[in-house]
Amino acid sequence: MEPELLKILKEHISEQARPQGRQYSLPVIMFLSIIAILMGAKNPIEVYKWMKANAKRKEIKKLLGVEFIRIPGRSRL
Numbered sequence: 001m002e003p004e005l006l007k008i009l010k011e012h013i014s015e016q017a018r019p020q021g022r023q024y025s026l027p028v029i030m031f032l033s034i035i036a037i038l039m040g041a042k043n044p045i046e047v048y049k050w051m052k053a054n055a056k057r058k059e060i061k062k063l064l065g066v067e068f069i070r071i072p073g074r075s076r077l
Contacts, residue, residue: 003063006031028064029072048074 009027036050048071054060055069 003031005034006064028066028069031064032060032069032071045074 006027009030013027013030032051032055033047036047036054039050041047041050051071055071061067061069
């Protein structure tokens with residue numbers, strides 16, 4: 001079951017990159033960023049560290065309904 005916030009992000013946030021250039025799902029990255037901020041991340045580096053530490057957890061992948069999450073490097077956030 002996909003979270004309501006993720007559904008809203010997918011409906012209203014368009015991917016800017018061409019399909020062949022897309023490496024990351026922008027709505028998923030935004031969703032994970034929001035979770036990281038709610039969990040206490042205060043800046044982009046802390047958001048990145050939270051994602052790196054937690055994005056591969058089974059609970060997060062189940063919440064997002066995905067098997068694999070690729071997070072961008074620190075400089076992309």
